[in-house]
Amino acid sequence: MSGQLILLVEDRPDDVELTLRAFGKSNVTNEIVIAWDGEEALDYLFATGSHSGRDPSLMPALVLLDLKLPKVDGLDVLRRIRDDERTRRLPVVVLTSSNEEIDVITSYDLGANSFVRKPVDFVQFIEAARQLGLYWLVLNEPPKIP
Amino acid sequence: MPATVLVLDDSLTVRMDLVEAFDAAGCHTIPCGTAAEAREALQSEKVDVIILDVLLPDADGVEFLREVRAMPSSAGAVVLMLSTEAQVRDRVRGMQTGADEYVGKPYVTGYVISRTQELLRARVAANATVPTVPTVPTVLIIDDSATFREALRSACEGAGYQVLVAQTGDEGLRIAASQRPAAIVVDGVLPDIDGGTVIRRLRLDAALRGTPCLLLTGSDVRGAELQALDAGADGFFRKEDDVAVVLARLAALLRVRAVGTSEDTRSLLGPKKILAVDDSLTYLNELAGLLRSEGYDVVMAHSGEEALELVAAQAVDCILLDLLMPGLGGDETCRRIKAVPLVRDVPLIMLTALEDSAAMIDALSAGADDYIQKSSDFEVLTARVRAQIRRKQFEDENRRIREELLSKEIETLAARAAAELAETRAALVDELERKNQELEAFSYSVSHDLRAPLRSIDGFSQALLEDYEGRLDDTASDYLRRVRAAAQRMGELIDDLLELSQVGRAELHRDLVNLSAVAESVAADLSGRVGDRHVKFVVQPGLEVHADSRLMRAVLENLLGNAWKFTSKVQSAVVEFGAEDRDGATVYFVRDNGSGFDMKYADKLFSPFQRLHSEAEFPGTGIGLATVHRIVDRHGGRVWASGAVGQGATVSFTISSSRTGDAA
Numbered sequence: 001m002s003g004q005l006i007l008l009v010e011d012r013p014d015d016v017e018l019t020l021r022a023f024g025k026s027n028v029t030n031e032i033v034i035a036w037d038g039e040e041a042l043d044y045l046f047a048t049g050s051h052s053g054r055d056p057s058l059m060p061a062l063v064l065l066d067l068k069l070p071k072v073d074g075l076d077v078l079r080r081i082r083d084d085e086r087t088r089r090l091p092v093v094v095l096t097s098s099n100e101e102i103d104v105i106t107s108y109d110l111g112a113n114s115f116v117r118k119p120v121d122f123v124q125f126i127e128a129a130r131q132l133g134l135y136w137l138v139l140n141e142p143p144k145i146p
Numbered sequence: 147m148p149a150t151v152l153v154l155d156d157s158l159t160v161r162m163d164l165v166e167a168f169d170a171a172g173c174h175t176i177p178c179g180t181a182a183e184a185r186e187a188l189q190s191e192k193v194d195v196i197i198l199d200v201l202l203p204d205a206d207g208v209e210f211l212r213e214v215r216a217m218p219s220s221a222g223a224v225v226l227m228l229s230t231e232a233q234v235r236d237r238v239r240g241m242q243t244g245a246d247e248y249v250g251k252p253y254v255t256g257y258v259i260s261r262t263q264e265l266l267r268a269r270v271a272a273n274a275t276v277p278t279v280p281t282v283p284t285v286l287i288i289d290d291s292a293t294f295r296e297a298l299r300s301a302c303e304g305a306g307y308q309v310l311v312a313q314t315g316d317e318g319l320r321i322a323a324s325q326r327p328a329a330i331v332v333d334g335v336l337p338d339i340d341g342g343t344v345i346r347r348l349r350l351d352a353a354l355r356g357t358p359c360l361l362l363t364g365s366d367v368r369g370a371e372l373q374a375l376d377a378g379a380d381g382f383f384r385k386e387d388d389v390a391v392v393l394a395r396l397a398a399l400l401r402v403r404a405v406g407t408s409e410d411t412r413s414l415l416g417p418k419k420i421l422a423v424d425d426s427l428t429y430l431n432e433l434a435g436l437l438r439s440e441g442y443d444v445v446m447a448h449s450g451e452e453a454l455e456l457v458a459a460q461a462v463d464c465i466l467l468d469l470l471m472p473g474l475g476g477d478e479t480c481r482r483i484k485a486v487p488l489v490r491d492v493p494l495i496m497l498t499a500l501e502d503s504a505a506m507i508d509a510l511s512a513g514a515d516d517y518i519q520k521s522s523d524f525e526v527l528t529a530r531v532r533a534q535i536r537r538k539q540f541e542d543e544n545r546r547i548r549e550e551l552l553s554k555e556i557e558t559l560a561a562r563a564a565a566e567l568a569e570t571r572a573a574l575v576d577e578l579e580r581k582n583q584e585l586e587a588f589s590y591s592v593s594h595d596l597r598a599p600l601r602s603i604d605g606f607s608q609a610l611l612e613d614y615e616g617r618l619d620d621t622a623s624d625y626l627r628r629v630r631a632a633a634q635r636m637g638e639l640i641d642d643l644l645e646l647s648q649v650g651r652a653e654l655h656r657d658l659v660n661l662s663a664v665a666e667s668v669a670a671d672l673s674g675r676v677g678d679r680h681v682k683f684v685v686q687p688g689l690e691v692h693a694d695s696r697l698m699r700a701v702l703e704n705l706l707g708n709a710w711k712f713t714s715k716v717q718s719a720v721v722e723f724g725a726e727d728r729d730g731a732t733v734y735f736v737r738d739n740g741s742g743f744d745m746k747y748a749d750k751l752f753s754p755f756q757r758l759h760s761e762a763e764f765p766g767t768g769i770g771l772a773t774v775h776r777i778v779d780r781h782g783g784r785v786w787a788s789g790a791v792g793q794g795a796t797v798s799f800t801i802s803s804s805r806t807g808d809a810a
Binding site: 021 | 589590593594595597598600601602604605606607608609630633634636637
């Protein structure tokens with residue numbers, strides 16, 4: 001499973017650092033690619049813009065998506081992912097600060113696979129990262145053709 | 147469809163006269179000599195008008211009227227009764243039995259026709275299915291010059307109009323009121339009231355103000371157009387103008403008018419009815435004859451008693467009252483008439499043979515409006531009658547104008563108030579909506595942005611503790627743990643505050659909620675938490691309430707959570723959820739045997755951030771009970787707490803079963 005990569009879409013450097021640490025602590029060793037805003041996330045997935053040199057056939061095993069993002073916000077990114085043939089089956093976990101009802105509902109309506117609120121308590125965060133890694137990268141069986 | 151008129155009179159002369167007149171007015175007539183004939187006719191035909199003689203060879207007119215009113219073919223018909231004036235009692239009976247009008251014999255044919263038409267029009271206004279009188283446009287020409295009048299008449303008739311003529315302004319107004327011509331041509335200069343005044347008076351009458359008027363002026367009058375328009379005329383022309391021009395103007399005015407509808411209101415200018423009261427039949431007949439020749443409709447009474455009976459049944463426009471009568475005298479009759487609210491405004495002129503200033507003073511102090519000697523010239527009498535009627539008319543017009551102005555003013559004020567109210571309400575709703583949106587946006591932002599830095603504080607403190615474990619002494623590690631505890635507490639505060647604001651904003655969805663099941667589930671959650679607490683939960687089964695299930699869960703989470711928390715220091719903790727009936731209302735309660743509280747702080751419990759324990763003793767944010775309070779409030783219920791220090795606490799609440807409480 002270590003060959004599979006995770007796309008982390010997150011604009012706060014602190015959160016990026018903590019997320020990487022949490023995955024490290026929970027022994028998730030997959031490569032983690034970071035997109036700092038929604039636009040970059042889409043560029044990466046579709047090999048456009050700053051990621052135009054990338055091989056678009058290589059898709060991440062999991063997208064961790066924050067909702068409050070500069071340029072293109074998380075829900076729009078999710079919408080575009082689900083609208084495109086190439087990414088419609090991609091596992092997307094919304095990983096965000098709030099659990100506002102409207103965010104949860106809209107995320108699921110747009111086809112999010114999970115909704116996880118980042119806990120303030122870092123010990124809990126590590127536990128969340130461990131379970132996410134275990135579930136999505138080990139237990140979950142993705143379709144053969146993504 | 148022409149109106150059908152049934153004429154029932156045993157006198158062949160009367161029948162022929164009225165049939166001829168109604169036929170000429172375009173009506174369909176059915177002449178009958180006996181009640182039996184009329185009855186038969188009414189079996190087969192629906193009639194719109196019945197002219198009914200009171201004295202019939204085979205029936206009593208009033209009895210027949212009763213019969214007529216009960217028949218479907220004539221129940222809604224206009225009924226005019228005819229009778230000789232000797233029978234005041236019949237008139238009163240007739241009016242009370244449902245006659246629309248009562249005309250004394252000898253009658254004036256034109257008046258019978260015009261009054262019938264007026265009543266029919268009123269019926270039409272009340273009930274659109276009644277046929278109207280045929281409508282060949284009628285033009286009324288008011289001019290004292292016979293030459294010009296006749297020239298204009300023949301021109302108009304040539305153009306297909308029906309023509310009515312009047313020689314004076316008063317006569318013109320009378321005819322206008324009774325016949326409702328489609329247009330009026332009036333000379334500016336007339337022997338009595340001038341043309342401008344005629345038009346002004348027409349404009350004041352609600353029933354006639356829509357009638358187009360052309361004012362005729364002499365060639366020498368300066369500013370004629372201005373004068374004409376000032377009076378309210380729709381147009382004017384000079385007498386030397388070509389008649390063809392006049393006809394063209396008329397046609398244009400009538401075209402415009404054809405679009406509008408005629409209002410139907412009782413005209414102020416209609417034929418005037420005068421009640422003459424005198425014990426001398428000779429004088430009464432003479433007076434009536436003279437007044438009728440002046441165009442008045444005269445009702446006669448032979449005594450004060452009859453007069454009183456009459457005015458109660460029949461509206462009149464002027465009363466002429468003899469001062470000296472056997473039985474009830476003139477002054478006493480006058481006093482009584484003036485005491486009747488609806489009749490007291492009718493002008494009353496006292497008649498007397500006496501040349502006596504004391505009698506005059508008596509009469510006026512009894513309430514008479516004027517006084518005249520019988521020996522006076524008849525001209526003087528009619529002039530006074532005219533003056534009194536005109537005075538009354540002005541009063542009526544003024545009152546009508548005042549009432550109209552007042553009601554318009556009230557309408558305007560009411561409309562303005564309603565508009566202002568609506569505006570204020572709309573502004574308030576807008577404002578509320580805006581505030582709500584602001585609040586939504588605010589709490590959304592709090593929920594997202596305020597927690598992020600806390601994650602950094604907690605996360606990096608933990609990283610320091612882990613990565614630099616060997617290099618940090620105990621104090622440094624302790625400080626970092628305090629930093630983390632504070633950050634986490636802040637996180638809880640934010641969550642609780644958001645919940646409090648959410649329960650205030652969220653829409654209420656009432657459903658049947660099994661509170662017992664919710665309590666069991668919350669208790670299971672609490673028992674499943676980390677820690678070695680053992681709390682005995684006692685939940686009364688089968689408690690159901692009509693409420694918002696999510697909010698009810700929040701209530702029980704808070705209350706049971708508190709009970710769980712405040713029993714942490716007792717040996718065998720027991721938390722109970724149940725309900726009891728108090729004064730017919732269901733009171734739910736959560737009772738514990740924990741640390742309790744001092745009752746003097748009971749009212750502080752439900753305000754946000756009010757805590758009765760130190761953070762070290764029992765952790766908490768002080769927002770939970772405020773949230774409970776808000777939820778119960780929104781359900782139209784009440785919440786209160788009781789307890790004592792060291793003896794546990796009970797929080798009780800009610801939920802209003804009706805859907806009142808929170809309408810939002």
